Amino acid sequence: MTPEKEPVVRIPLRRTGSRLLFSLAILLFAAMFILSVCKLSLADRYGHSTNPQSWLRAARLEPRNSEYWRQLGLYEEWDLKHGNPSRAAVELERAVELDPWSDAYWMDLANIDEALGKAKAATAAYHQAELAYPASPEVSWQLGSFLLRQKDFRGASAYVRRAIVTDPNLTVPALALCTRTGQPVSSIFEDILPAQSGYYLAALDYFISQKNRDAALESWRRLLGLGASLQMSSSFALVDELIREDRISEASEIWGQALHKSNWPVDGSQKASLVFNGGFEHDILNGGFDWRTLPTSGAAFQLDSSVAHLGTRSMRITFDGSANLDFQNLSELVPVQPGHQYHFSAYLRTRGITTDSGIGFLVFDPLHSAIPQASTPTLIGTHPWTLIEMDISTASDTNIIEIALRRKPSWKFDNKLSGTVWVDDVTLVPFGAADKRASP
Numbered sequence: 008m009t010p011e012k013e014p015v016v017r018i019p020l021r022r023t024g025s026r027l028l029f030s031l032a033i034l035l036f037a038a039m040f041i042l043s044v045c046k047l048s049l050a051d052r053y054g055h056s057t058n059p060q061s062w063l064r065a066a067r068l069e070p071r072n073s074e075y076w077r078q079l080g081l082y083e084e085w086d087l088k089h090g091n092p093s094r095a096a097v098e099l100e101r102a103v104e105l106d107p108w109s110d111a112y113w114m115d116l117a118n119i120d121e122a123l124g125k126a127k128a129a130t131a132a133y134h135q136a137e138l139a140y141p142a143s144p145e146v147s148w149q150l151g152s153f154l155l156r157q158k159d160f161r162g163a164s165a166y167v168r169r170a171i172v173t174d175p176n177l178t179v180p181a182l183a184l185c186t187r188t189g190q191p192v193s194s195i196f197e198d199i200l201p202a203q204s205g206y207y208l209a210a211l212d213y214f215i216s217q218k219n220r221d222a223a224l225e226s227w228r229r230l231l232g233l234g235a236s237l238q239m240s241s242s243f244a245l246v247d248e249l250i251r252e253d254r255i256s257e258a259s260e261i262w263g264q265a266l267h268k269s270n271w272p273v274d275g276s277q278k279a280s281l282v283f284n285g286g287f288e289h290d291i292l293n294g295g296f297d298w299r300t301l302p303t304s305g306a307a308f309q310l311d312s313s314v315a316h317l318g319t320r321s322m323r324i325t326f327d328g329s330a331n332l333d334f335q336n337l338s339e340l341v342p343v344q345p346g347h348q349y350h351f352s353a354y355l356r357t358r359g360i361t362t363d364s365g366i367g368f369l370v371f372d373p374l375h376s377a378i379p380q381a382s383t384p385t386l387i388g389t390h391p392w393t394l395i396e397m398d399i400s401t402a403s404d405t406n407i408i409e410i411a412l413r414r415k416p417s418w419k420f421d422n423k424l425s426g427t428v429w430v431d432d433v434t435l436v437p438f439g440a441a442d443k444r445a446s447p
Contacts, residue, residue: 072105073101073102073103073105073106073109073112074102076098076099076101076102076105077098077099077102077112077115079095079098080095080096080097080098080099080101080102080115080116080119081095081099081115082095083095083098084099084115084118084119084122092119092122092123093123095119096116096119096120096123099112099115099116099119100116102115102116103116103132103135107135107139108139109139110136110137110139110140110143110145110146111136113132113133113135113136113139114132114133114136114145114146114149116132117129117130117132117133117136117149117153118149120132121153121156126157129153130153133146133149133150133153134150136149136150137150142173144169144170144173144174144177145170147166147167147169147170147173148166148167148170148174148177148181150166151163151164151165151166151167151168151169151170151181152167152184154166155167155184155185155188155190156188158188158189160188160190160191160194160198161198163190164194164198164199165198167181167184167185167199168198168199168200168201171199171200171201171206172201175205175206175209178200178205178206178209178210179209179212179213181199182195182209182210182213182214183213185199186217186219192219192221192222192225195210196210196225196226196229202229202233203233204230204233204235204237207226207227207229207230207233208226208230208241210222210223210226211223211226211227211230211241211244211245212244214226215244215245215248218248220248220249220252220254223245223248224245224257227242227245227261227264231264231268235268236268236269236270237265237268237269238269239265239266239269239271239292239294239295240292240294241265242261242262242264242265242294242295243292243294243295245258245261246258246261246262246265246294246295246296247294247295249261250340250374250407251374253374253406253407255342255406255407256342256406258296258342259296259342262295262296265295271289271292272288272289274286274288274289279434279436280433280434280435280436281341281342281343281349281435281436281437282339282341282410282433282434282435283296283297283298283339283341284297284298285432285433285434286315286317286318286320286321286431286432286433287310287318287320287321287322287430287431288318288319288320290310291310291322295340296339296340296341296342297339298322298337298338298339299337299338299339300336300337301336301337301338302336303332303334303336304329304330305326305327305328305329305330305332305424306324306325306326306327306332306334306336307324307325307327308322308323308324308336308337309322309323309325310322310323311323311429314356314429315431316354316356316392316429316431316432317431317432318431318432320431321356321429321430321431322337322429322430322431323427323428323429323430324337324412324427324428324429324430325426325427326360326424326425326426326427326428327425328361328423328424328425329423330423330424331362331416331417331422331423331424332414332416332424333414333415333416334366334412334413334414334424335369335411335412335413335414336412337411337412337430338409338410338411338412339409339410339411339433340373340407340408340409341407341408341409341410341435342406342407343401343405343406343407343408343435343437344401344406344437345401345402345403345404345405345406346400346401346402346403347400347401347437348398348399348400348401348437348438349398349399349400349401349435349436349437349438350396350397350398350434350435350436350438351368351370351381351383351396351397351398351399351410351434351435352394352395352396352432352433352434352436353368353383353394353395353396353430353431353432353433353434354392354393354394354395354430354431354432354433355367355386355390355392355393355395355428355429355430356390356391356392356393356428356429356431357386357387357388357389357390357393357426357427357428357429358389358426358427358428359388359389359425359426359427360386360387360388360389360424360425360426360427360428361387361421361423361424361425361426362387362417362419362421362422362423362424363387363417363419364385364387364414364415364416364417364422364424365385365386365387365414366385366386366387366412366413366414366428367382367383367384367385367386367395367412367413367414368382368383368395368410368411368412368413368433369381369382369383369410369411369413370382370397370399370408370409370410370411371408371409371411372401372402372405372407372408372409373407373408373409374405374406374407375402375404375405378402378405381397381399382397382413383395383396383397385413385414386428392429392431408435410433410435412428412430
């Protein structure tokens with residue numbers, strides 16, 4: 008069976024009038040097309056201008072383009088000198104009418120409605136943005152932030168929580184906004200922060216930065232409550248902050264909890280000594296109640312496995328002879344009892360320590376500068392392992408001391424420090440209250 012051919016439409020153009028009308032129609036169509044293209048091109052050029060008057064021309068040339076109305080609205084909102092917030096609202100309303108499925112447009116409108124004091128209209132606009140893009144963390148964040156500013160803490164919590172779950176980078180801004188708007192800390196933990204270590208660590212750092220130690224301690228308690236292991240470094244900022252506040256017993260408790268949760272090794276060979284890692288058998292944490300090394304030009308620190316007084320390692324500091332060092336860059340904070348007496352001891356080994364100013368130890372109260380310091384004898388030149396020791400008495404308000412390897416600057420012409428010192432077996436042992444020792 009032969010397929011039927013489609014009928015061919017023929018336009019009769021035999022007469023001169025018909026041909027003329029057809030040509031005119033083609034020309035008119037082409038002119039309208041060219042005019043439309045020119046119009047769109049001109050509107051686009053105006054739209055990319057830096058002149059707001061050109062944006063208005065673009066919107067008039069292409070009134071169905073929602074982006075031009077949004078551009079105008081945002082300009083009216085943010086131009087503090089010439090802007091008109093009410094006009095901005097009208098132009099942004101035009102934008103959402105043309106594109107009701109743009110969450111960004113609805114949020115722009117909500118923002119200007121809030122600025123105009125139209126809280127109900129702003130709430131409605133934010134919910135329209137949520138309908139347009141339900142999974143957007145930005146919409147959740149903006150809506151939650153708005154509700155926080157309106158003091159609707161219960162309504163805000165779900166949205167802020169959803170935002171930080173989707174984007175954990177919003178955690179700190181969320182904490183800042185919650186505290187600034189007056190949301191109770193208990194509500195922040197219960198209703199906003201997910202029970203995960205990353206969020207509690209962020210809260211810990213934030214509350215420490217704000218000097219809100221009670222909230223920081225609550226962050227730490229919740230971290231412990233998760234039952235997961237922790238890094239020792241997680242405790243450093245809180246321990247240091249408590250030390251600065253002279254809350255030494257709390258700092259010591261947190262240090263012990265961190266040691267347990269991190270499974271950090273503890274040297275059991277010096278049980279009577281209060282010095283942590285006094286034999287340098289474990290890596291230095293550089294924080295908390297472990298040793299701290301402060302880098303400085305002219306000195307290099309290294310744990311040395313080839314030289315030790317006892318055990319397997321010692322701390323080696325090498326001075327390169329480039330500076331007249333005021334050195335106090337190896338130290339440890341040690342909790343103590345006020346009004347007690349302690350025996351301090353350490354072993355030093357030196358090789359070629361130059362100048363008249365030698366190496367020894369300084370013990371002092373870092374929180375009370377008026378309390379006298381105690382210094383051991385110093386070593387210069389070359390010495391085998393040498394015991395240096397002294398008795399110290401803590402003042403009635405001393406709860407912590409700092410033990411520091413010390414070298415004072417030399418006043419002589421030949422004052423550049425070179426040579427090597429090894430440190431090992433540093434101990435601080437209590438042996439009775441100072442007042443009892445003083446009694447006959």
